Amino acid sequence: MTSVNPSTTETAGPVVASSPAPLPAAQAPTPAPQAPAQAEMSQRLAIGLSGMLLASLLAIVNEQVTALAMTDVRGALSIGHDDGSWLTVLFEAANVSTMIFAPWFGITFTLKRFTIGAVVASMLFAFLCPFSPNLSTFYVLRVLQGVAGGCLPPMLIIVALRYLPPKIKLYGLAGYALTATFGPTIGTPLAALWTEYVSWKMAFWQTVPFGLLSCVAIQYGLPQDAVKLERFRSFNWVGLFTGGPGVAMLVMGLLQGDRLDWLNSTFVCVMLFGGTLLFIAFLVNEWYQPVPFFKLQLLYRRNFSHGLSTLVGAVMLLVGVAVIPAQFLAMVHTYRPLQTAPLALLVAIPLLITLPLTAALLNMRRIDSRWIMALGLSLVATTCILGSFMTSEWVRENFYWLQSLQIVAQPMVIVAILMGVTTGLPPTEGPFASAMFNSLKAFTGVAATALIEGLGTAREHFHSSMLVDHLGNNALIASQSIDAAHGLGELAHRIHEQAVVLTSADLYRVMAVIAVAVLLLVPVLPVRIYPPWCTTPPSNR
Template identity: 25%
Template sequence: MQPLPPQPQVNPPHVNPWIVAVAVMFATFMEVLDTTVVNVSLPHIAGSLSASVDEAAWALTSYLVANAVILPMTGWIANYFGRKRTLLAAVFGFTAASFLCGLAPTLSILIFFRIIQGATGGALQPLSQAVMLEAFPPKDRGKAMAFWGLGIVVAPMLGPVLGGWLTDNYSWRWVFYINLPVGLASVIMTRLFIFDPPYIRRSRAGIDYWGIGMLAVGVGALQVVLDKGQEDDWFASNWISVLAVVAVVGVALFIVHELRTAHPVVNLRVFKDRTYAAGVFLMTVLGFVLYGSLLLLPIFLQTLLGYPALNAGMAMAPRGLGSFLMMPLVGTVLGRFDPRKVLAVGLVGASWTLYALSKLSLDAGYWDIFWPQFIQGASLAMLFVPLTTATMDPIRKEEMGNATSMFNLMRNLGGSFGIAGATTYLFRRQQYHTHLLGADVTPFNPQTQVYLKGIQGNMVAHGADPSTAMHRAYGTIWGMVQRQASMQAFVDTFLMMSVIFLLVLPLLLVMKRPKHHSGPAAMH
């Protein structure tokens, strides 16, 4: 790739870039929050709209599918219609759809507006990121990405807690109404303070209808497979198998078509740059582990340690606190150190925290969970900010919208793979350990006989007849086996995620030193 010309900020000089940052931060935070805030409200939504929980889950799936389909097209849409116009329409559409979701009288209407919410929300992350990267000069982009990264890291952790609190104290409808003040503030600030760079205003290209169609079919089918595969036992289900084939064929045809067409809806040629390609892959892995561990820890706390749902959500707060405190520091440090070195520290730190979680037991206390979570949050700050800065450094400003679209799509798909992979691996390991531990629980095992007689004797002493007491004794022991098997399954899954972070460390050697890095090494 040819050396890049200087890329100055594009906002008019009378607009403070930090005002632009606040405007797009509102939009990003609102959209990312909505990917998790609805989860805990599903039983209430199902009951209120006379539907089963499985049927209500389509309110989540429909959002994710629409989001995944629009995300990669955002760069093209912004180039065609104008970035400001697209961002304004996306923020307004997302806010209006949120309000209409809250008013929905039936599940069908709720799902319809969730599709609109997902489609408009899909454009918010890449557009916000592109605006942020161009609003600031290269020397300040680390600080800008640290500010933007707060929304990306904190919002998914806050979502379940906020959703549970709103549902318990008000109604599930307030999970959607809460977006109104934030969305309206973002609409006003976008209208007043964000402007299009000249190269976007002049962009007019043909519409790649075939590319749009293949993208919608391939990515849409893939998202449904990832979201519904585990509950339908993956390829044991005919419809999941068919959708998987559709996803593979659709994505393959899309890639071939986009590389051949003159005006692609997604310019995949940006992946020719090794730094960008390695950075996108690292972000996919980061999404995999972040969303996978976000799912696992609350389940572990509730099912094995007996935490109430709200307390389990609050136990995730140290991760958000760690990110909140570390983000500004990382933004400042990036002006002095090579982002790849900061990334290496972040990967090792995140790996250690997952290893620490794999050492938890059924007797784990609050502080055993607090410190790994806090350090993990700090480590994530050392991953998101430098990874975004380094990955986008070689991208020309004309391709910034396209590049940020793919960057965010792969993070979200990585998250979907992480949730699906973590739940499947956890379930398989639980089966394995249940079989392994249960093999010794037989009437012929002397130690088992001692436990059975002890439990039976205690129950008989409290008035149970011997036959019923023995039956309950077996149930008690089997419950202990399943609890230990579940504990071992969580240990294995956390350890697997820890190893994944270490395995991607060599990719940092593939990435080039950022040309716009402003630290000491970049001055020579």
């Protein structure tokens, strides 16, 4: 890996020139203004930033819990599977598309006011969801809930770049990493708690107490800026009406693809092809737009472009290593969220320790973040390779040692990505980076879900057909299997079980390939960077 002086890569360093000749007194230059002293973290500001972290984490947890509890919600409200699927799809479409524009509105209405408004709206719509008089109203509330939730995660990166001193900036980014690692993982235990022991309504109402707490912390701790309504004079209307619908259509097409048989469905074709055309128009507009939502010129920065490309693979891996064991246990051993909750807690709770420890490691001048990222990706690849040897006898305990590798691997990958993306970014470019990073992260999560569902269905059908053909070509074995199983029903169950095992192993192999592909980018694309507090590279001794 190439080590490059950061003063020549991420930011332009000072140029040393020879001393000029003395100037006449009338032309003597004015003294250069001194660089402002680095802001210190006050207790009040720390409370405000904690409120922002809680608000962002709350949005991610609410998204995961409502998705996992949707089976109980549909049952309680007598909603069929097909109609109920839209309760998640509409939420995700609104959530992902909103993240594109949230930073612009956050700067316009001030981070403090906009975030509090989004939290209050999220609490209100979540509280009203269980009281929906009909399905159409429920759809509307889920869309509004998705819009409110999509406004929150992008704000966290903006305030971290703006307010955190260099010495602790990586710890703030580790806090943001909770929304990508701890937040999705803790959703399973919470969904199990509410649906099994309290009420399905708590899947929505859980946002209220924590939302109120985050509003109080933000109101008290964050500085108050002036509203900048004059920004509407140069509002990017073309970007709004191409990017928003384009991303929403893509999300709906991806999430409904497996249920509607992908390109055999006219709806899915319209959503995917129409959304792609609109999003291409959005990107072209953003390139030439003087006040864009996405500042695509940031991709010229090698570490920024590497961070986004690695983010795609990392999010797919995070979704895969969480979903594959849960689906396997549910389909083979009929586990409910309550039974898979210990597996999720095994990863979630230690992340509260390993995330800040990883930030402390990367905050050391001698540590190369590229090696840390490579080590994390190697551990994820190891998890996937070992998981591909699963059998039908595996139960929850067999995944404990496998998933424990994620406790170390996930922080190494995510914090290193955040460090590469944000190092050298001035606070003025924070909103653009936040919009691109969060939108891509959320959309990749949707794409990963669609990939696992679509590929899983195709491979399960393939393995089922191969197993049936194998039995059909061996009449004696088939006859003995039917006698031993006391009927065709039991034999069909055993075939389905084995098909699920083989499918899960295939999905693990796909995740391993993704991990290796992302790993191969590490020695090629990024350049060496140093912690935010470092102004010069260490001396070569």
